[in-house]
Amino acid sequence: MTDFLWLVIALPLAGAVLLHFLGRFVGEPRSGWLASLASTSAFVVALVAAWPFIQGGEHSTTVLLWEWMPAIGANLELLWDPLAALMVLVVTGVGSLIHFFAIGYMRGDDRFHRFFTSLNLFMASMLTLVLAGNYAMLFLGWELVGLSSYLLIGFWFTRPSAAAAAKKAFIVNRIGDFGFMIALMLVFTAFGTLSYAGIFERADEVLSVGMATAIGLLMLVGAAGKSAQVPLYVWLPDAMEGPTPVSALIHAATMVTAGVYLIARSGAIFEIAPIASTTVATVGAITALWAATIALAQRDIKKVLAYSTISQLGYMFLAVGAGAYVAGVFHLVTHALFKALLFLGAGSVIHAMSDEQDMHKMGGLLKKMPTTAITMGVGTLAIAGIPPLAGFWSKDEILGSAFADGGWFSALWIVGLVTVLITAFYMVRQWVLVFLGEPRWSQDTSPHESPRIMTIPLIILAGLSVVGGLLNTPFALALEHFLEPSFEYVTLQNPPEGLAMFAVLAGLSVMAGLIGGGLGYVAYNRPKERWLDFEDGFEPLWGTWEQAYWVDDLYGAAIVAPGKKAAEVAAFGIDLPIIDGAVNGVGAAVRRIGELARPLQTGYVRNYGVLFLGGTLVVVIWLVAGS
Amino acid sequence: MIVAAGYYMALAAALFVIGALGMLLRRNVLVMFMCIELMLNAVNLTLISAGRALNDLNGQVAVFFILVVAAAEVVVGLAIIVAIFRRRSTASIDELSDLRG
Numbered sequence: 095m096t097d098f099l100w101l102v103i104a105l106p107l108a109g110a111v112l113l114h115f116l117g118r119f120v121g122e123p124r125s126g127w128l129a130s131l132a133s134t135s136a137f138v139v140a141l142v143a144a145w146p147f148i149q150g151g152e153h154s155t156t157v158l159l160w161e162w163m164p165a166i167g168a169n170l171e172l173l174w175d176p177l178a179a180l181m182v183l184v185v186t187g188v189g190s191l192i193h194f195f196a197i198g199y200m201r202g203d204d205r206f207h208r209f210f211t212s213l214n215l216f217m218a219s220m221l222t223l224v225l226a227g228n229y230a231m232l233f234l235g236w237e238l239v240g241l242s243s244y245l246l247i248g249f250w251f252t253r254p255s256a257a258a259a260a261k262k263a264f265i266v267n268r269i270g271d272f273g274f275m276i277a278l279m280l281v282f283t284a285f286g287t288l289s290y291a292g293i294f295e296r297a298d299e300v301l302s303v304g305m306a307t308a309i310g311l312l313m314l315v316g317a318a319g320k321s322a323q324v325p326l327y328v329w330l331p332d333a334m335e336g337p338t339p340v341s342a343l344i345h346a347a348t349m350v351t352a353g354v355y356l357i358a359r360s361g362a363i364f365e366i367a368p369i370a371s372t373t374v375a376t377v378g379a380i381t382a383l384w385a386a387t388i389a390l391a392q393r394d395i396k397k398v399l400a401y402s403t404i405s406q407l408g409y410m411f412l413a414v415g416a417g418a419y420v421a422g423v424f425h426l427v428t429h430a431l432f433k434a435l436l437f438l439g440a441g442s443v444i445h446a447m448s449d450e451q452d453m454h455k456m457g458g459l460l461k462k463m464p465t466t467a468i469t470m471g472v473g474t475l476a477i478a479g480i481p482p483l484a485g486f487w488s489k490d491e492i493l494g495s496a497f498a499d500g501g502w503f504s505a506l507w508i509v510g511l512v513t514v515l516i517t518a519f520y521m522v523r524q525w526v527l528v529f530l531g532e533p534r535w536s537q538d539t540s541p542h543e544s545p546r547i548m549t550i551p552l553i554i555l556a557g558l559s560v561v562g563g564l565l566n567t568p569f570a571l572a573l574e575h576f577l578e579p580s581f582e583y584v585t586l587q588n589p590p591e592g593l594a595m596f597a598v599l600a601g602l603s604v605m606a607g608l609i610g611g612g613l614g615y616v617a618y619n620r621p622k623e624r625w626l627d628f629e630d631g632f633e634p635l636w637g638t639w640e641q642a643y644w645v646d647d648l649y650g651a652a653i654v655a656p657g658k659k660a661a662e663v664a665a666f667g668i669d670l671p672i673i674d675g676a677v678n679g680v681g682a683a684v685r686r687i688g689e690l691a692r693p694l695q696t697g698y699v700r701n702y703g704v705l706f707l708g709g710t711l712v713v714v715i716w717l718v719a720g721s
Numbered sequence: 722m723i724v725a726a727g728y729y730m731a732l733a734a735a736l737f738v739i740g741a742l743g744m745l746l747r748r749n750v751l752v753m754f755m756c757i758e759l760m761l762n763a764v765n766l767t768l769i770s771a772g773r774a775l776n777d778l779n780g781q782v783a784v785f786f787i788l789v790v791a792a793a794e795v796v797v798g799l800a801i802i803v804a805i806f807r808r809r810s811t812a813s814i815d816e817l818s819d820l821r822g
Contacts, residue, residue, distance in 0.1 A: 691822070692822035693822065694822065695820060695821060695822030696818070696821055696822070697817075697818025697819065697820055697821030697822070698814070698815060698818055699753070699814050699817075700744075700745045700746075700814070703741075703744055703745050704745060707741060707745070
């Protein structure tokens with residue numbers, strides 16, 4: 095079944111190439127359908143190839159496509175194991191739905207076909223990343239998703255803010271990549287190969303604890319950049335400048351989970367380095383709380399979801415750091431479902447409001463766009479952790495695992511529990527602000543439900559958000575069983591055994607979710623003046639949250655400004671006077687010498703003739719006199 | 722009657738000086754060109770007379786070669802002068818000073 099596996103990458107790539115060169119002739123909306131077809135067929139191929147895993151009992155295989163640099167174990171090879179299969183199914187499945195949604199969302203855009211070119215390029219890159227059989231190929235995909243993310247954030251590049259956001263995302267990611275590259279060099283130094291097959295089996299005999307810790311921490315730097323963790327998360331909120339389907343696909347469901355995937359894949363290394371794992375979990379917990387508080391006070395509908403994504407990625411880091419790899423990947427999957435749903439819902443709202451994103455100017459949209467409202471409501475409940483929706487099961491497994499780990503992880507568990515409460519609050523706040531209460535939009539906008547091409551993906555995702563959690567409940571650990579072959583080199587951390595413990599822990603987090611959500615409903619289901627007063631009551635905390643703790647200003651003052659200053663010194667202090675000066679000096683000297691010789695060239699032939707004759711005479715006289 | 726080679730040499734020198742002065746003093750490009758031809762043939766004359774005086778055929782052989790090459794050179798030179806005249810409608814050398822420094 096793996097003979098055709100290369101098609102999974104090749105199909106979207108072919109779509110991207112085709113649309114790049116011929117997209118203008120394919121036109122709208124056919125280029126969108128073509129891209130969606132490429133993505134959907136990749137999903138079908140992946141499903142067929144994954145079928146043996148789903149049935150159980152199939153071994154992981156490596157498919158060698160091309161020997162690239164065999165000496166360092168860097169070939170184009172695909173590792174087809176349950177983890178890769180799951181990631182591919184999520185990427186192509188959610189990705190295809192978003193492709194279809196985008197056909198409606200991007201209608202009328204001048205560069206419609208170009209959008210789908212980039213979208214397909216992203217799919218191919220992300221699939222390269224998750225299917226890679228070695229770190230070199232993973233890094234290739236890692237950089238390619240960075241590129242396509244850049245292209246898509248800056249899709250509306252004529253807006254200066256979009257161009258700036260794209261640059262910011264790229265540069266911040268480069269900082270993370272720097273750490274990741276050093277990690278890969280260390281891996282190569284230690285193992286002499288970059289191939290997974292040669293690394294994970296031998297990890298515990300080859301790696302010293304110090305080396306494993308160094309590799310783990312440097313990988314964390316890379317993962318924190320790609321997955322928007324503290325302190326490298328600042329690019330993700332700005333990335334909302336891209337079209338909303340992009341935010342849904344790249345900055346919520348797929349690309350940003352690459353860091354989680356990297357750590358889960360490298361579990362065998364983190365297993366040896368408890369310090370690195372604990373750091374991963376701590377960074378995750380801090381990020382979860384940090385971003386959740388910022389999300390509380392955002393006015394922009396997409397910014398709320400952006401910070402919420404950062405916060406949820408924090409949960410995944412907490413899980414993989416605690417050794418609960420399955421829980422982390424599980425949350426990755428459920429989050430991909432409900433966050434894609436929420437983003438697409440937000441896109442539907444923005445579409446209906448003629449590109450208005452300020453929630454203060456929304457309200458009362460429930461009657462105008464019921465499908466969007468209800469599906470987004472499902473997403474809100476799912477992320478708030480209300481059973482039996484998807485978010486409840488995955489989030490609960492993470493919190494349970496952290497609790498079971500004990501010690502320091504108990505503190506992280508409490509942070510996670512508080513975050514559940516805040517998450518429920520800000521999500522309900524968002525839903526109420528958008529869909530309930532008085533209409534606050536201006537007279538000339540007339541909100542309307544989106545076309546079916548947009549609502550059908552919403553309905554499918556809402557359905558999946560309801561049932562997605564059943565993949566892995568404490569009563570039937572289907573996903574854990576499915577993923578077991580991928581985690582044979584690690585000891586999985588699980589929630590405490592027993593139904594009673596489960597009930598207590600789940601009860602606590604459900605209670606936190608209900609309290610948060612209830613407070614959000616009570617606080618915001620009121621006239622505008624009342625909830626504005628409510629927000630003012632939290633000053634100066636609320637302003638700090640709204641300004642995202644002024645982290646951007648801090649980075650601006652501490653890093654960007656000195657960088658600009660250094661560039662200024664180099665440009666106007668060194669380059670201009672010294673380097674340019676030397677070059678111009680040489681030119682000026684030559685010019686001055688030329689100036690001296692210039693009068694000789696009078697342009698009159700007779701002058702040259704006289705000189706010529708005189709010269710000849712001198713030579714003749716010299717010859718005659720000399721002889 | 723045999724004339725001494727010295728007279729030929731003197732005639733050649735006189736022709737050469739006339740050519741050189743004409744080259745330096747006249748402004749008409751065509752006349753200057755003829756002056757150059759005069760200088761060239763003065764040199765030819767010295768070669769022939771020296772060859773004859775020394776009883777060496779090489780002098781005459783060299784002149785044959787020079788005559789052939791000179792014919793080609795005249796063609797090129799006249800063509801350039803005609804081309805300049807067509808463009809500028811003048812044959813005065815002082816007008817042609819574009820390469821002044």
